[in-house]
Amino acid sequence: MVEIQGGIYTPLYSLDSQKITVKPFSMDVYPVTNADFLAFVKKYPDWKKSTAKRLYADSNYLRHWASDTEFPQYLSNSPVVNVSWFAAKRYCECEGKRLATTAEWELAAKASPTSKDGSRDTAFRQWLIQVLSKPSGNATPAVGLTPRNYYGVYDLHGLVWEWTYDFNSALTTGESRGNSTLDNSLFCGGGSFASKDVSNYPAFMRFAIRSSVKARYCVPNLGFRCVR
Amino acid sequence: MTTKTTRVIAMALLIGLLLVSCKSSVSENIGEKQSKECCTTSADGSTAAKLPDESVYNLSSVWKTQKGDSVPFSSFHGEVTVAAMVFTHCASACPRIVADIQRIERELQPQERGKVRFLLISMDPERDTPERMQEFAGQFQLNDHWTLISSNEDATMEMANILGVRVKKLSDGGFDHSNTIHVISPSGMIIHQQQGLAVDPAETLAALRGLLKAA
Numbered sequence A: 001m002v003e004i005q006g007g008i009y010t011p012l013y014s015l016d017s018q019k020i021t022v023k024p025f026s027m028d029v030y031p032v033t034n035a036d037f038l039a040f041v042k043k044y045p046d047w048k049k050s051t052a053k054r055l056y057a058d059s060n061y062l063r064h065w066a067s068d069t070e071f072p073q074y075l076s077n078s079p080v081v082n083v084s085w086f087a088a089k090r091y092c093e094c095e096g097k098r099l100a101t102t103a104e105w106e107l108a109a110k111a112s113p114t115s116k117d118g119s120r121d122t123a124f125r126q127w128l129i130q131v132l133s134k135p136s137g138n139a140t141p142a143v144g145l146t147p148r149n150y151y152g153v154y155d156l157h158g159l160v161w162e163w164t165y166d167f168n169s170a171l172t173t174g175e176s177r178g179n180s181t182l183d184n185s186l187f188c189g190g191g192s193f194a195s196k197d198v199s200n201y202p203a204f205m206r207f208a209i210r211s212s213v214k215a216r217y218c219v220p221n222l223g224f225r226c227v228r
Numbered sequence B: 001m002t003t004k005t006t007r008v009i010a011m012a013l014l015i016g017l018l019l020v021s022c023k024s025s026v027s028e029n030i031g032e033k034q035s036k037e038c039c040t041t042s043a044d045g046s047t048a049a050k051l052p053d054e055s056v057y058n059l060s061s062v063w064k065t066q067k068g069d070s071v072p073f074s075s076f077h078g079e080v081t082v083a084a085m086v087f088t089h090c091a092s093a094c095p096r097i098v099a100d101i102q103r104i105e106r107e108l109q110p111q112e113r114g115k116v117r118f119l120l121i122s123m124d125p126e127r128d129t130p131e132r133m134q135e136f137a138g139q140f141q142l143n144d145h146w147t148l149i150s151s152n153e154d155a156t157m158e159m160a161n162i163l164g165v166r167v168k169k170l171s172d173g174g175f176d177h178s179n180t181i182h183v184i185s186p187s188g189m190i191i192h193q194q195q196g197l198a199v200d201p202a203e204t205l206a207a208l209r210g211l212l213k214a215a
Helices: A034-043 A085-094 A102-109 A122-132 A201-212 B003-014 B093-107 B130-139 B153-163 B202-214
Strands: A002-004 A007-009 A020-022 A025-027 B062-065 B070-072 B080-086 B116-122 B146-150 B167-169 B175-177 B180-184 B190-195
Touching: A002 A102, A007 A102, A020 A102, A025 A102, A034 A085, A085 B153, A102 A201, A122 A201, B062 B130, B080 B093, B080 B153, B080 B202, B093 B116, B093 B180, B093 B202, B116 B153, B130 B146, B180 B202, B190 B202
Parallel strands: B080 B116, B116 B146
Antiparallel strands: A002 A025, A007 A020, B062 B070, B062 B146, B080 B180, B167 B175, B180 B190
């Protein structure tokens, strides 16, 4: 784990008054890998592919594993995917850690290879958009191959999406039920899409992912890491 | 980008959640109170053995009722339940949700009514003490078929995720949240969700009556 300095996180949709103060915390250097997760399910059989309760993980749970204890060897050092929020949360608890809040995760992810805040670094932003526009492909690459960020963390961008503790606080407004218009109830008065940074496409992508998944979903390019 | 991911994003942009709130927000140090206990996933063995895998009564968290009793969530199994997540300091949506459930209650025949539990689950563990919930129950003249429960932050987060309710804490102590009424079978299956406020309860009633017939 490495130390992430505290700071101020401004949510994607926000007014100047809505800043979140994040206290310093430690973060895993890499996402949790298949090998890591295998050690976990061996220790806690409740979370094996064949025994995990459907309440906590949908039928895609560990879909890329051949059995309770087997996955293709070449994925050993790749991030574990097809894991639900419940499984990710439990894994971190069993390590004496926890899932990062969205604010913590975003603060850590703002760092470029050379600075705590890469949000105005054109080259870094270009790179972010470039990695996002690449399809995931079938095999997830190993961890640690993307550039190391300022804090010493790898793979926050360009490998897999990651669960956050309070992902379910990303609320999108509706289009049909109760004929709500797109912005009247969530962002009322606040200028609906008064995003601080409308060109921050990757942040919108993450917001969209967080607002569309449910905690029991297991998705082939959604993994996690822990913090403390 | 896999097709599944594309679909997920498309869903994000399409699926509507009706939310009612109008405040600027600052989340607090949410997440720091995450559960420290590890891997206590199953409810007490006696009920867990009989419960379906998707049953909400697999949850092992313990809740406090408006009467001050500590009850494991699993103890609610065995009865047809109409549930919603609310918070008692809520000025706009929650009174509406309660009124919507009361409307469902009124539409039931007396003999049906006696077989249904109405459960209000607090999303505000900090402020929703048993006393406060009791007060709220009095305010809305909730009868003995109604139970109000609250727990701790972590159990509340898990509950929201089990029910698929979205919750965002606001700087004034309130919450943005989905307005959802859940119909839960005696074994803990969520068989119907009524989304939104002041919705015609016909579908919800049909789901309820189906359960009551089967019970």
